[in-house]
Amino acid sequence: MRIATWNINSVRLRLPLVLKLLGEAKPDILCLQETKCPDAAFPEADFVAAGYPHCVYRGEKGYNGVAMLSRLPLHQPHHLLWAGKDDCRHIAATLDSGITIHNFYIPAGGDIPDATTNPKFAHKLQFLDELATWSKTHAAAQKAVLVGDLNIAPREDDVWSHKQLLKVVSHTPIEVDALNRVMAAGQWHDAVRANIPDGKLYSWWSYRAQDWNAADRGRRLDHIWTTPPLREWAVSAEIMREVRGWERPSDHAPVLVEFKF
């Protein structure tokens, strides 16, 4: 089974790219973030026609939005409220095997890494704090996969320059510590780094570079984790960097993990 995650930055604008990815990478489940699409306008019929008959999605106009496209039946679709909002940053569903997939879009956090002056950063930290609390009681013993745009690059080799990004939201110590607390609380296992342990690895490159590929100032913001019962089942991982070079791309590349189940 192959599970992929991709921040698509408008599922309607990039519908042809999603269909191309489904055709080329053939994931069994593709989790999307930033669909920016109300549910009534979600292009479900296109995904059904492409061989993904089981779709769950939660969107709103303009911002946020998460979805899962699946070849396999998805049961008990649901979501939880985070940081006191109901803003389409989480959706979950369970496979026949009893494995639950959680798809998250964690707040980006704004520009200033200070929770006292920047409400967006405070929101991000509150979301992470609640995710840690929830992970402690709901994750470790379960068969679960957590994927998504977590908007944090935790390791030094998850960013192009650790030193230059220490004060840049997505790689500040306060965020990295918060994400590490989530991982510890749920005993979450990083299935991507477990399979690609060494070297620089990115899943996002800014639109603001003249040549994103040549500059290569990326960050690994998108993640696929498992709980301990599934950790040995994740046998390979890939970040599809070439997709960032497709026409009118998302600024994120898809991340894919293959499981032996």
Added chain:
DNA sequence: ATGGTGGAAGGTCCA
């Protein structure tokens, strides 16, 4: 130190 781009809007906000 600054500004750079892209999406959904139809203002600006968000990333």
